[in-house]
Amino acid sequence: MPYLIVIVLSIFTLTGCQSAYYSAMEQVGYHKRDIMVDRVEDAKESQQDAQEEFTSALEALSSLTNFSGGDLEDMYNQINDKYQDSEKAAQNVSDRIAAIEDVSDALFEEWQGELDLYTSDSLRRSSEQKLRETQSSYKTMLSAMKRAEKKMDPVLNTLRDNTLYLKHNLNASAVGSLQGEFMSLEKDIAYAIKQMNAAIAESDKFLAQLNQK
Template identity: 70%
Template sequence: MPYLLTILLSVTLLSGCQSAYYSAMEKVGVHKRDIMVDRVEDTNKAQQDAQEQFTSALDALKALNQFDGGDLETAYNDINDQYEASSDAAEKVSERIAATEDVADALFDEWENELSLYTSTTLKRDSEKKLRATQTSYKKMLTAMHKAESKMTPVLNTLRDNTLYLKHNLNAAAIGSLQGEFTSLQKDIQRAINDMQIAIDESERFISHLKKA
Protein backbone atom coordinates (compact mmCIF):
# COMPACT_ATOMS: atom_id res chain seq x y z
CA MET A 1 0.00 0.00 0.00
CA PRO A 2 2.75 2.59 0.84
CA TYR A 3 4.31 1.91 -2.58
CA LEU A 4 0.96 2.51 -4.32
CA LEU A 5 0.45 5.73 -2.37
CA THR A 6 3.90 6.88 -3.41
CA ILE A 7 3.07 6.30 -7.07
CA LEU A 8 -0.26 8.12 -6.77
CA LEU A 9 1.41 11.02 -4.99
CA SER A 10 4.08 11.24 -7.68
CA VAL A 11 1.45 11.31 -10.41
CA THR A 12 -0.49 13.99 -8.54
CA LEU A 13 2.61 16.11 -8.06
CA LEU A 14 3.59 15.73 -11.70
CA SER A 15 0.11 16.75 -12.79
CA GLY A 16 0.26 19.73 -10.47
CA CYS A 17 3.66 20.74 -11.83
CA GLN A 18 2.34 20.56 -15.38
CA SER A 19 -0.69 22.68 -14.48
CA ALA A 20 1.58 25.27 -12.89
CA TYR A 21 3.80 25.19 -15.98
CA TYR A 22 0.86 25.76 -18.33
CA SER A 23 -0.41 28.61 -16.15
CA ALA A 24 3.01 30.25 -16.07
CA MET A 25 3.39 29.96 -19.84
CA GLU A 26 -0.12 31.39 -20.32
CA LYS A 27 0.90 34.49 -18.39
CA VAL A 28 3.72 35.19 -20.84
CA GLY A 29 1.49 34.65 -23.86
CA VAL A 30 2.32 31.01 -24.66
CA HIS A 31 -0.93 29.08 -24.79
CA LYS A 32 -1.57 25.34 -24.56
CA ARG A 33 -2.21 25.23 -28.31
CA ASP A 34 1.31 26.61 -28.92
CA ILE A 35 2.83 24.13 -26.50
CA MET A 36 0.94 21.30 -28.17
CA VAL A 37 2.28 22.25 -31.60
CA ASP A 38 5.81 22.32 -30.17
CA ARG A 39 5.40 18.93 -28.51
CA VAL A 40 3.92 17.28 -31.58
CA GLU A 41 6.82 18.67 -33.59
CA ASP A 42 9.24 17.29 -30.97
CA THR A 43 7.53 13.90 -31.21
CA ASN A 44 7.74 14.07 -34.98
CA LYS A 45 11.48 14.75 -34.76
CA ALA A 46 11.96 11.89 -32.28
CA GLN A 47 10.10 9.55 -34.62
CA GLN A 48 12.25 10.61 -37.56
CA ASP A 49 15.40 10.04 -35.48
CA ALA A 50 14.11 6.60 -34.43
CA GLN A 51 13.28 5.80 -38.03
CA GLU A 52 16.84 6.65 -39.08
CA GLN A 53 18.28 4.64 -36.20
CA PHE A 54 16.16 1.58 -36.93
CA THR A 55 17.20 1.85 -40.58
CA SER A 56 20.82 1.87 -39.43
CA ALA A 57 20.16 -1.22 -37.30
CA LEU A 58 18.52 -2.87 -40.29
CA ASP A 59 21.59 -2.20 -42.43
CA ALA A 60 23.85 -3.64 -39.73
CA LEU A 61 21.72 -6.78 -39.55
CA LYS A 62 21.85 -7.22 -43.31
CA ALA A 63 25.63 -6.93 -43.19
CA LEU A 64 25.84 -9.48 -40.37
CA ASN A 65 23.47 -11.81 -42.19
CA GLN A 66 25.93 -11.81 -45.08
CA PHE A 67 28.97 -12.29 -42.83
CA ASP A 68 31.57 -14.43 -44.59
CA GLY A 69 34.64 -13.91 -42.47
CA GLY A 70 36.31 -11.11 -40.53
CA ASP A 71 36.48 -9.80 -36.99
CA LEU A 72 33.58 -11.30 -35.03
CA GLU A 73 34.21 -9.00 -32.06
CA THR A 74 33.78 -5.96 -34.31
CA ALA A 75 30.60 -7.45 -35.79
CA TYR A 76 29.19 -8.02 -32.30
CA ASN A 77 30.11 -4.53 -31.10
CA ASP A 78 28.41 -2.98 -34.11
CA ILE A 79 25.15 -4.86 -33.47
CA ASN A 80 25.30 -4.09 -29.76
CA ASP A 81 25.82 -0.38 -30.48
CA GLN A 82 22.84 -0.47 -32.82
CA TYR A 83 20.69 -2.07 -30.13
CA GLU A 84 21.69 0.51 -27.50
CA ALA A 85 21.07 3.42 -29.87
CA SER A 86 17.74 1.98 -31.01
CA SER A 87 16.63 1.49 -27.41
CA ASP A 88 17.49 5.11 -26.58
CA ALA A 89 15.64 6.35 -29.66
CA ALA A 90 12.52 4.33 -28.79
CA GLU A 91 12.57 5.63 -25.22
CA LYS A 92 12.73 9.21 -26.45
CA VAL A 93 9.73 8.60 -28.72
CA SER A 94 7.71 7.27 -25.77
CA GLU A 95 8.66 10.28 -23.65
CA ARG A 96 7.63 12.69 -26.41
CA ILE A 97 4.29 10.92 -26.93
CA ALA A 98 3.54 11.10 -23.19
CA ALA A 99 4.33 14.83 -23.15
CA THR A 100 2.03 15.36 -26.14
CA GLU A 101 -0.81 13.46 -24.44
CA ASP A 102 -0.41 15.56 -21.30
CA VAL A 103 -0.80 18.90 -23.03
CA ALA A 104 -3.57 17.53 -25.28
CA ASP A 105 -5.62 16.53 -22.23
CA ALA A 106 -5.11 20.00 -20.72
CA LEU A 107 -5.98 21.78 -23.98
CA PHE A 108 -9.13 19.77 -24.70
CA ASP A 109 -10.37 20.07 -21.11
CA GLU A 110 -9.91 23.84 -21.22
CA TRP A 111 -11.55 24.11 -24.65
CA GLU A 112 -14.51 21.98 -23.51
CA ASN A 113 -15.02 23.95 -20.30
CA GLU A 114 -14.86 27.31 -22.07
CA LEU A 115 -17.75 26.38 -24.38
CA SER A 116 -20.12 27.14 -21.50
CA LEU A 117 -18.83 30.72 -21.34
CA TYR A 118 -20.17 31.72 -24.75
CA THR A 119 -23.24 33.92 -24.99
CA SER A 120 -23.28 33.71 -28.80
CA THR A 121 -24.86 30.46 -29.97
CA THR A 122 -23.23 30.79 -33.38
CA LEU A 123 -19.71 31.22 -32.02
CA LYS A 124 -20.22 28.45 -29.50
CA ARG A 125 -21.42 26.05 -32.20
CA ASP A 126 -18.46 26.94 -34.43
CA SER A 127 -15.95 26.51 -31.59
CA GLU A 128 -17.45 23.16 -30.61
CA LYS A 129 -17.32 21.99 -34.23
CA LYS A 130 -13.62 22.89 -34.40
CA LEU A 131 -12.98 21.16 -31.08
CA ARG A 132 -14.55 17.90 -32.27
CA ALA A 133 -12.67 18.03 -35.57
CA THR A 134 -9.40 18.68 -33.73
CA GLN A 135 -10.05 15.82 -31.31
CA THR A 136 -10.77 13.47 -34.22
CA SER A 137 -7.56 14.48 -35.98
CA TYR A 138 -5.62 14.12 -32.73
CA LYS A 139 -6.98 10.64 -32.02
CA LYS A 140 -6.00 9.51 -35.51
CA MET A 141 -2.49 10.84 -35.01
CA LEU A 142 -2.16 9.37 -31.51
CA THR A 143 -3.35 5.96 -32.70
CA ALA A 144 -0.67 5.99 -35.40
CA MET A 145 1.96 7.07 -32.88
CA HIS A 146 1.09 4.31 -30.43
CA LYS A 147 0.96 1.71 -33.18
CA ALA A 148 4.48 2.63 -34.29
CA GLU A 149 5.62 2.73 -30.66
CA SER A 150 4.21 -0.74 -30.00
CA LYS A 151 6.19 -2.18 -32.92
CA MET A 152 9.47 -0.98 -31.40
CA THR A 153 9.35 -3.09 -28.22
CA PRO A 154 9.25 -6.57 -29.82
CA VAL A 155 11.92 -5.49 -32.31
CA LEU A 156 14.17 -4.29 -29.49
CA ASN A 157 13.54 -7.47 -27.49
CA THR A 158 14.53 -9.68 -30.42
CA LEU A 159 17.51 -7.49 -31.26
CA ARG A 160 18.65 -7.70 -27.64
CA ASP A 161 18.24 -11.50 -27.60
CA ASN A 162 20.34 -11.85 -30.72
CA THR A 163 22.95 -9.48 -29.35
CA LEU A 164 23.19 -11.43 -26.09
CA TYR A 165 23.49 -14.70 -27.98
CA LEU A 166 26.31 -13.35 -30.10
CA LYS A 167 28.07 -11.97 -27.04
CA HIS A 168 28.56 -15.46 -25.64
CA ASN A 169 28.92 -17.28 -28.95
CA LEU A 170 31.36 -15.30 -31.05
CA ASN A 171 31.83 -17.73 -33.88
CA ALA A 172 30.68 -18.12 -37.47
CA ALA A 173 28.45 -21.04 -36.51
CA ALA A 174 26.50 -18.82 -34.11
CA ILE A 175 25.90 -16.26 -36.84
CA GLY A 176 24.76 -19.05 -39.13
CA SER A 177 22.30 -20.35 -36.56
CA LEU A 178 20.81 -16.86 -36.19
CA GLN A 179 20.38 -16.15 -39.88
CA GLY A 180 16.75 -17.30 -39.86
CA GLU A 181 16.00 -14.99 -36.95
CA PHE A 182 17.89 -12.18 -38.66
CA THR A 183 15.64 -12.49 -41.70
CA SER A 184 12.50 -12.35 -39.55
CA LEU A 185 13.88 -9.47 -37.51
CA GLN A 186 14.71 -7.49 -40.64
CA LYS A 187 11.06 -7.77 -41.72
CA ASP A 188 9.88 -6.64 -38.27
CA ILE A 189 12.22 -3.65 -38.34
CA GLN A 190 11.01 -2.67 -41.79
CA ARG A 191 7.39 -2.84 -40.61
CA ALA A 192 8.27 -0.66 -37.62
CA ILE A 193 9.98 1.85 -39.94
CA ASN A 194 6.90 1.92 -42.18
CA ASP A 195 4.57 2.49 -39.22
CA MET A 196 6.82 5.30 -37.99
CA GLN A 197 6.43 6.98 -41.38
CA ILE A 198 2.66 6.74 -41.09
CA ALA A 199 2.83 8.33 -37.62
CA ILE A 200 5.14 11.06 -38.93
CA ASP A 201 2.72 11.83 -41.76
CA GLU A 202 -0.25 11.92 -39.37
CA SER A 203 1.56 14.26 -36.96
CA GLU A 204 2.33 16.66 -39.81
CA ARG A 205 -1.33 16.60 -40.85
CA PHE A 206 -2.40 17.27 -37.27
CA ILE A 207 -0.02 20.21 -36.89
CA SER A 208 -1.43 21.68 -40.08
CA HIS A 209 -4.99 21.15 -38.80
CA LEU A 210 -4.23 22.67 -35.37
CA LYS A 211 -2.70 25.79 -36.87
CA LYS A 212 -5.84 26.33 -38.94
CA ALA A 213 -8.39 25.47 -36.24
Protein backbone atom coordinates in the same frame (compact mmCIF):
# COMPACT_ATOMS: atom_id res chain seq x y z
CA MET B 1 10.84 36.06 -24.74
CA PRO B 2 12.81 32.93 -25.75
CA TYR B 3 15.05 33.50 -22.71
CA LEU B 4 12.04 33.54 -20.37
CA ILE B 5 10.66 30.37 -21.94
CA VAL B 6 13.97 28.59 -21.39
CA ILE B 7 13.96 29.61 -17.72
CA VAL B 8 10.38 28.44 -17.20
CA LEU B 9 11.07 25.19 -19.02
CA SER B 10 14.12 24.51 -16.87
CA ILE B 11 12.30 25.15 -13.61
CA PHE B 12 9.27 23.00 -14.31
CA THR B 13 11.23 20.21 -15.94
CA LEU B 14 12.86 19.83 -12.54
CA THR B 15 9.64 20.09 -10.54
CA GLY B 16 7.62 17.86 -12.87
CA CYS B 17 4.37 19.75 -12.18
CA GLN B 18 2.71 20.01 -15.58
CA SER B 19 -0.28 22.14 -14.57
CA ALA B 20 2.03 24.70 -12.98
CA TYR B 21 4.25 24.49 -16.05
CA TYR B 22 1.37 25.27 -18.40
CA SER B 23 0.27 28.19 -16.24
CA ALA B 24 3.78 29.60 -16.11
CA MET B 25 4.22 29.26 -19.86
CA GLU B 26 0.95 31.11 -20.46
CA GLN B 27 2.33 33.97 -18.38
CA VAL B 28 5.06 34.42 -20.99
CA GLY B 29 2.61 34.12 -23.89
CA TYR B 30 3.14 30.45 -24.69
CA HIS B 31 -0.22 28.68 -24.62
CA LYS B 32 -1.24 25.03 -24.51
CA ARG B 33 -1.98 25.07 -28.22
CA ASP B 34 1.60 26.21 -28.88
CA ILE B 35 2.95 23.50 -26.60
CA MET B 36 0.81 20.91 -28.38
CA VAL B 37 2.19 21.94 -31.76
CA ASP B 38 5.77 21.74 -30.48
CA ARG B 39 5.22 18.34 -28.91
CA VAL B 40 3.65 16.88 -32.02
CA GLU B 41 6.58 18.18 -34.05
CA ASP B 42 8.95 16.64 -31.50
CA ALA B 43 7.15 13.31 -31.79
CA LYS B 44 7.45 13.40 -35.58
CA GLU B 45 11.17 14.05 -35.27
CA SER B 46 11.60 11.25 -32.73
CA GLN B 47 9.91 8.78 -35.08
CA GLN B 48 12.17 9.85 -37.91
CA ASP B 49 15.17 9.35 -35.64
CA ALA B 50 13.91 5.90 -34.66
CA GLN B 51 13.61 4.94 -38.31
CA GLU B 52 17.22 5.94 -38.88
CA GLU B 53 18.44 4.02 -35.84
CA PHE B 54 16.50 0.87 -36.77
CA THR B 55 17.84 1.01 -40.31
CA SER B 56 21.37 1.52 -39.02
CA ALA B 57 21.00 -1.47 -36.68
CA LEU B 58 19.74 -3.59 -39.57
CA GLU B 59 22.77 -2.61 -41.63
CA ALA B 60 25.08 -3.59 -38.78
CA LEU B 61 23.42 -6.98 -38.46
CA SER B 62 23.46 -7.48 -42.21
CA SER B 63 27.24 -7.63 -42.01
CA LEU B 64 26.77 -11.01 -40.34
CA THR B 65 25.30 -12.42 -43.53
CA ASN B 66 28.59 -11.71 -45.29
CA PHE B 67 30.84 -12.69 -42.40
CA SER B 68 33.80 -14.73 -43.62
CA GLY B 69 36.13 -14.37 -40.69
CA GLY B 70 37.49 -11.58 -38.58
CA ASP B 71 37.11 -10.10 -35.12
CA LEU B 72 33.68 -11.06 -33.86
CA GLU B 73 34.10 -8.99 -30.72
CA ASP B 74 34.42 -5.83 -32.79
CA MET B 75 31.32 -6.82 -34.70
CA TYR B 76 29.46 -7.47 -31.45
CA ASN B 77 30.44 -4.04 -30.11
CA GLN B 78 29.14 -2.35 -33.24
CA ILE B 79 25.86 -4.26 -33.13
CA ASN B 80 25.44 -3.62 -29.41
CA ASP B 81 25.99 0.11 -29.94
CA LYS B 82 23.31 0.13 -32.63
CA TYR B 83 20.92 -1.77 -30.38
CA GLN B 84 21.48 0.69 -27.53
CA ASP B 85 20.88 3.62 -29.88
CA SER B 86 17.69 1.98 -31.17
CA GLU B 87 16.41 1.40 -27.65
CA LYS B 88 17.03 5.02 -26.71
CA ALA B 89 15.30 6.22 -29.87
CA ALA B 90 12.27 4.02 -29.18
CA GLN B 91 12.06 5.27 -25.60
CA ASN B 92 12.19 8.82 -26.87
CA VAL B 93 9.22 8.10 -29.14
CA SER B 94 7.26 6.77 -26.16
CA ASP B 95 8.19 9.78 -24.05
CA ARG B 96 7.10 12.17 -26.79
CA ILE B 97 3.75 10.44 -27.17
CA ALA B 98 3.17 10.62 -23.40
CA ALA B 99 3.96 14.34 -23.46
CA ILE B 100 1.38 14.86 -26.21
CA GLU B 101 -1.26 13.00 -24.22
CA ASP B 102 -0.56 15.17 -21.19
CA VAL B 103 -0.92 18.50 -22.95
CA SER B 104 -3.94 17.30 -24.97
CA ASP B 105 -5.83 16.56 -21.76
CA ALA B 106 -5.11 20.05 -20.48
CA LEU B 107 -5.86 21.75 -23.80
CA PHE B 108 -9.18 20.03 -24.47
CA GLU B 109 -10.34 20.43 -20.87
CA GLU B 110 -9.62 24.15 -21.01
CA TRP B 111 -11.27 24.51 -24.41
CA GLN B 112 -14.40 22.67 -23.24
CA GLY B 113 -14.64 24.73 -20.07
CA GLU B 114 -14.30 28.03 -21.88
CA LEU B 115 -17.27 27.30 -24.14
CA ASP B 116 -19.49 28.39 -21.24
CA LEU B 117 -17.88 31.83 -21.25
CA TYR B 118 -19.30 32.82 -24.64
CA THR B 119 -22.19 35.26 -24.79
CA SER B 120 -22.55 34.75 -28.56
CA ASP B 121 -24.38 31.53 -29.41
CA SER B 122 -23.00 31.44 -32.95
CA LEU B 123 -19.40 31.84 -31.82
CA ARG B 124 -19.87 29.23 -29.12
CA ARG B 125 -21.30 26.74 -31.62
CA SER B 126 -18.46 27.44 -34.03
CA SER B 127 -15.84 26.93 -31.33
CA GLU B 128 -17.53 23.76 -30.12
CA GLN B 129 -17.59 22.35 -33.65
CA LYS B 130 -13.90 23.16 -34.05
CA LEU B 131 -13.20 21.44 -30.74
CA ARG B 132 -15.00 18.27 -31.83
CA GLU B 133 -13.17 18.21 -35.17
CA THR B 134 -9.81 18.77 -33.50
CA GLN B 135 -10.47 16.04 -30.94
CA SER B 136 -11.42 13.63 -33.71
CA SER B 137 -8.25 14.41 -35.65
CA TYR B 138 -6.23 14.06 -32.45
CA LYS B 139 -7.67 10.62 -31.70
CA THR B 140 -6.81 9.43 -35.21
CA MET B 141 -3.26 10.76 -34.85
CA LEU B 142 -2.78 9.25 -31.40
CA SER B 143 -4.04 5.86 -32.55
CA ALA B 144 -1.53 5.92 -35.41
CA MET B 145 1.26 6.85 -33.01
CA LYS B 146 0.30 4.06 -30.62
CA ARG B 147 0.31 1.53 -33.46
CA ALA B 148 3.76 2.66 -34.51
CA GLU B 149 4.98 2.54 -30.92
CA LYS B 150 3.70 -1.01 -30.54
CA LYS B 151 5.44 -2.15 -33.73
CA MET B 152 8.79 -1.06 -32.32
CA ASP B 153 8.66 -3.80 -29.68
CA PRO B 154 9.29 -6.76 -32.04
CA VAL B 155 12.24 -4.88 -33.52
CA LEU B 156 13.78 -4.17 -30.14
CA ASN B 157 13.16 -7.72 -28.94
CA THR B 158 14.91 -9.22 -31.95
CA LEU B 159 17.80 -6.77 -31.71
CA ARG B 160 18.18 -7.54 -28.01
CA ASP B 161 18.06 -11.30 -28.57
CA ASN B 162 20.62 -11.17 -31.35
CA THR B 163 22.93 -8.89 -29.40
CA LEU B 164 22.80 -11.09 -26.30
CA TYR B 165 23.29 -14.26 -28.30
CA LEU B 166 26.31 -12.86 -30.09
CA LYS B 167 27.73 -11.54 -26.82
CA HIS B 168 27.85 -15.00 -25.27
CA ASN B 169 28.66 -16.95 -28.43
CA LEU B 170 31.47 -15.18 -30.24
CA ASN B 171 32.06 -17.85 -32.85
CA ALA B 172 31.22 -18.73 -36.44
CA SER B 173 28.42 -21.03 -35.33
CA ALA B 174 26.67 -18.13 -33.61
CA VAL B 175 26.95 -16.08 -36.77
CA GLY B 176 25.25 -18.86 -38.71
CA SER B 177 22.40 -18.95 -36.21
CA LEU B 178 21.85 -15.21 -36.37
CA GLN B 179 21.88 -15.10 -40.15
CA GLY B 180 18.52 -16.85 -40.09
CA GLU B 181 17.07 -14.03 -37.96
CA PHE B 182 17.95 -11.33 -40.46
CA MET B 183 14.96 -11.69 -42.80
CA SER B 184 12.51 -11.60 -39.90
CA LEU B 185 14.13 -8.49 -38.47
CA GLU B 186 14.16 -6.81 -41.86
CA LYS B 187 10.42 -7.43 -42.19
CA ASP B 188 9.69 -6.13 -38.67
CA ILE B 189 11.70 -2.97 -39.27
CA ALA B 190 10.02 -2.32 -42.61
CA TYR B 191 6.60 -2.66 -40.97
CA ALA B 192 7.56 -0.44 -38.03
CA ILE B 193 8.82 2.23 -40.43
CA LYS B 194 5.59 2.00 -42.42
CA GLN B 195 3.56 2.56 -39.25
CA MET B 196 5.75 5.47 -38.18
CA ASN B 197 5.35 7.11 -41.59
CA ALA B 198 1.58 6.70 -41.25
CA ALA B 199 1.73 8.33 -37.81
CA ILE B 200 3.79 11.21 -39.19
CA ALA B 201 1.21 11.73 -41.95
CA GLU B 202 -1.60 11.82 -39.37
CA SER B 203 0.44 14.28 -37.31
CA ASP B 204 0.61 16.62 -40.27
CA LYS B 205 -3.16 16.36 -40.73
CA PHE B 206 -3.74 17.08 -37.05
CA LEU B 207 -1.47 20.13 -37.09
CA ALA B 208 -3.32 21.42 -40.15
CA GLN B 209 -6.63 20.94 -38.33
CA LEU B 210 -5.33 22.62 -35.18
CA ASN B 211 -4.05 25.61 -37.13
CA GLN B 212 -7.23 26.18 -39.11
CA LYS B 213 -8.62 29.62 -38.57
